[in-house]
Amino acid sequence: MIKIGDFARLTQVSIVTLRYYDEMDLLKPVRVDSFTGYRFYSVEQLPRLNRILALKDLGFSLDQIKLMLADGLAVEQLRAMLTLQKSEVEKRLSEESERLQRIESRLRQIEMENKMPNYDVVIKNAPAMLVASCRMTIPTNDQVPQYLGPAFDELYDYIRKHNAKDTSPCFALWHSPSDVYENEDVEAIVPIDRQIKEAGRIKIYELPITQVASVVHQGNFEDFTQGHAALLEWIDANGYKIVGPYREIYIKFNHQNLADTTTEIQFAVEKA
Amino acid sequence: MIKIGDFARLTQVSIVTLRYYDEMDLLKPVRVDSFTGYRFYSVEQLPRLNRILALKDLGFSLDQIKLMLADGLAVEQLRAMLTLQKSEVEKRLSEESERLQRIESRLRQIEMENKMPNYDVVIKNAPAMLVASCRMTIPTNDQVPQYLGPAFDELYDYIRKHNAKDTSPCFALWHSPSDVYENEDVEAIVPIDRQIKEAGRIKIYELPITQVASVVHQGNFEDFTQGHAALLEWIDANGYKIVGPYREIYIKFNHQNLADTTTEIQFAVEKA
DNA sequence: TATACACCCTCAGGTGAGGTGAGAGTCAAG
DNA sequence: CTTGACTCTCACCTCACCTGAGGGTGTATA
Structure with a gap:
């Protein structure tokens, strides 16, 4: 019969922990004095405690350990x-x-x-969503605004006419690789809340969930390349690889003041 | 102005988490309606939230992140x-x-x-302790009991006579390597509670704290070699190396019934 | 016999980073 | 006016313990 303090010294396990294991039914003292509540342990309990400690060292939770110490557990289950x-x-x-x-x-x-870098890259999942889309080929890079503007107008008009609503900011998807600046394959997209029919170049479909690396760019459109570069660098430096289109999400867009603009840019990625 | 639900969708951070960050003063909404309590966020807060997420991804705690986001933090401190x-x-x-x-x-x-192995090896620290010791050379391995028995008797007599007490079970230290079975250099040790003077072959000193790999052996002394072997194997298989003497701690010893015996065996080890 | 001191007990509350659920108020559309 | 989606606060849960308060127990010494 060993008092809890001596048992703690012997095993190098704290008294508090021993009491906790008692409460959890992991290691009950062989005797508890019903009057004083004193716990008494015996040397025969050392192997059980050591097994508990060894399994804890392997990273198991106490609940799992309790299971593993139960008698009648097959070797198969252990394995x-x-x-x-x-x-x-x-x-x-x-x-x-x-x-x-x-x-x-x-x-x-x-x-x-x-200094601390300006851009913070975050890995997240772009959720699945129903979208109205309009895909086009844009001859040269500086014509992108002239093509995208009308396309978004057309999309918003169309979904309003069909009694649907946009559920989150619109965005553009670049299907061409990021080093191509001519005849780019671009898709203008507006997420919508209900299925409607397609018409002309407007397609309606479910965009699947996608893992993306993302940064947020604030301010002038012209500094855009910085965020873009930072994102590409991060992807490369952190062992990811690009596996899908590039997205530009127009979170906040101000025609009057192009400096008051917030855009999120994303690449679909996977761990390399 | 964005309501919490939209901000959550936008950032893929749960509403609960956003509320928690508000409470922690990590990310305060730009406005809180004083009547309804509704929180309102703005797109300008996206970079801050992304920085929080990026730092969390690096493994920092929210408290650390709060520090790192405070203005006026020097680059040196960040680094x-x-x-x-x-x-x-x-x-x-x-x-x-x-x-x-x-x-x-x-x-x-x-x-x-x-099946589950019989022995569980545990790494722990043998605490520092004041000991009375008696070191000797034992000609052959089978004479160990004949030498250790009288030595422990002598030690217990001596400390009783000098008004000291033993504080934990006695043990033996093998200073010879574990593959030597002749002229072994063995030390019989009893931990004591106060400084007393030395006399003859009895030495008093402070044994330092030591990291050990340990197993508990129950039952017959003869099966001892099994535990011994299991311990050596474990040490080898888990990338430790032996850096000090071997200990045999006589936790429970019964002269009448040698099968009713509990012994802990330990090797001083370090990560290889 | 009084007291000092080392032990032991239970119970409440804390840790970190949120998650869950109850109960109630808010907002926009039909 | 109702419905349904949204929001609020508050309280309690996670896991493996740790800390401290308040009080009882056991033994040695003055």
Whole structure:
């Protein structure tokens, strides 16, 4: 019979933890004095406690450990739990190593520019949505506004006429690679709230969910290339690769004042 | 002015999280209606939120992020925080990879024996303690009991006579390498609660804190070699190396019934 | 026998980064 | 005026413990 303090010293496990394991039914004292409530342990409990600690060291939760210590658990189940745990640790491992990569890349940027970078790249999922779209070929890059403006007007007119509504900001999709500046294959898109029929060059379809790397650009359209470049650099430095079209989301657009503009730019990416 | 739900959709951050960031003073809505309590955000807040998300992705806590977003923070401090974070991620990375190693080693063991291994190895710190010790050379391995028994008797007699008390179970330290079975250099040790003077072959000193790999053996002394072997195997399979003496801690010893015995065996180790 | 001191108990509350659910108020469209 | 979508606050949950308050227990010493 060993008092909790001595057992704690013996095993190098804190008294609080031992009481917690008691409460969780993981390791019950062999005897609890019904008058004083004192817990008494025995050396025979050392192997069980050590198994608990060893499994905790493998990253299992206390609930899982309780399961694994239950009698009558088949070896097969044990093996399955270990295999599962192995894959989870592998996942965490790769997450941490990507994190490390991101930190190092940001440190390099700070070394070079001697300030916090202007753009923060975020990985997120562009949700699936129903859209009205209008796809076209634009001869030269500087004609993009002349082509996109009317296309969006046409789309908004069309969906209003068909009693649908836009659910979020409109955007453009570049299907051409990002280093092509002639005869670009561009799609003007407005997300809408209900299925309507197609007409002429206006198509209605469900855009699937897509993982994207994104940055937000504020201010003049002309500085756009900076954000664009920062995003491409980040994608490259952090081990992603571009797997789909480039999006420009017109979150806030002010005809009067082009400097008062907010645009999100995104590339569909995957881990390389 | 954007309502919280739209802002959440736009940024792919949950409403609950946005409210939490408001409460934490990380990202305050630009306006809160004083009557309804409705929060209103603006597109100008997107870059700040994206910076928060990017830093969170680097593994920083919200408190740290708040610091990093405060104006007037020098680039030097930023760099320092990133460097610190880098080393912490590196630590976590190596912890996870050791964890993975341990899981794999246990899986291999299960494959081989088709059951959960009998011994669980635990890494812990043997605490620093004041001890009375008696070191000797034992000619052959089978004479160990004949030498250790009287030595412990002598030690317990001595400390009782000098008004000290033992604070935890006695143990033996093997200073010879574990593959030597002749003229072994062994030290019998009893931890005591106060400084007393030395006499003859009895030495009093402070044993320093030591990292050890340990297993508990229950039952017959003869099966001892199994635990011993399991421990050595584990140390090898998990990337540790032995850096100090081998300990045998006599947690429970029963002269009448040698099968009713609990012993902890430990090797001083370090990560290889 | 009084007291000092080391132990032990339970219970409440905290950690981080949100998630869940209840109950109630707000807003726009039909 | 009702419906349905949206928003608010508040309280409680997660996990593996840790901290502290307030009080009881056990043993050695003055």
